[in-house]
Amino acid sequence: MIGHRKHRAIKLVRLFxxxxxxxxxxxxxxxxxxxxxxxxxxxxxRVDSLEMEWVFDPFTSAYALxxxxxxxxxxxxxxxxxxxxxxxxxxxHYFTYLYLNGEPLKFRIxxxxxxxxxxxxxxxxxxxxxxxxxxxSTQSLAIQTYDNTYFIDIAxxxxxxxxLDSSVASQCHVGLAQPSPSQDIQNYAMSLARDSEEDADxxxxxxxxxxIYCGK
Numbered sequence: 742m743i744g745h746r747k748h749r750a751i752k753l754v755r756l757f758x759x760x761x762x763x764x765x766x767x768x769x770x771x772x773x774x775x776x777x778x779x780x781x782x783x784x785x786x787r788v789d790s791l792e793m794e795w796v797f798d799p800f801t802s803a804y805a806l807x808x809x810x811x812x813x814x815x816x817x818x819x820x821x822x823x824x825x826x827x828x829x830x831x832x833x834h835y836f837t838y839l840y841l842n843g844e845p846l847k848f849r850i851x852x853x854x855x856x857x858x859x860x861x862x863x864x865x866x867x868x869x870x871x872x873x874x875x876x877x878s879t880q881s882l883a884i885q886t887y888d889n890t891y892f893i894d895i896a897x898x899x900x901x902x903x904x905l906d907s908s909v910a911s912q913c914h915v916g917l918a919q920p921s922p923s924q925d926i927q928n929y930a931m932s933l934a935r936d937s938e939e940d941a942d943x944x945x946x947x948x949x950x951x952x953i954y955c956g957k
Contacts, residue, residue, distance in 0.1 A: 771894035774798040786955035789874040802863035823856035840883040847872040878956035887948035913955040922946040
């Protein structure tokens with residue numbers, strides 16, 4: 742049992758340090774996909790936390806769990822996997838970057854999270870607390886989620902995947918801007934093999950941007 746857990750932990754580390762799942766003969770990034778839902782929490786025109794729901798593609802889900810979806814039959818085992826996953830994501834900054842009026846904004850380490858399944862997909866839900874509550878009546882908050890190397894594609898399918906909780910819904914507004922990578926960047930991403938040297942600046946070219954502002 743210990744050996745099995747160690748093996749699974751190593752696979753999760755490999756996954757989220759971006760040593761991905763496809764054949765070395767397969768070209769083109771990305772190799773893994775996460776569908777993202779975002780809920781913004783706060784009070785009035787202040788925002789204090791972001792709730793993330795990540796739905797992993799079936800292949801990545803099976804790989805991360807060694808194909809063992811029975812972990813979801815036990816709340817304890819699912820909680821253990823969630824803790825392990827969140828620990829690994831700490832090394833990647835949770836793939837999340839925040840900017841307040843263009844300046845980087847820090848967040849605290851999440852302590853509220855859960856792991857569940859939806860069909861053959863693994864679903865991770867976690868609450869990302871901001872380092873401080875931010876007033877958005879005179880400022881704007883921008884959110885990007887991306888893997889720097891673009892092995893993983895993390896995307897909101899549409900603006901409907903971005904929600905305001907009831908405490909801020911009457912005061913705040915959101916916008917979703919799509920990326921516009923140049924053709925050269927797109928060609929470069931498609932040319933990369935799984936074992937290519939990592940390009941730490943590639944992912945942001947393909948990142949959507951959520952903007953939040955409050956007030957009239």
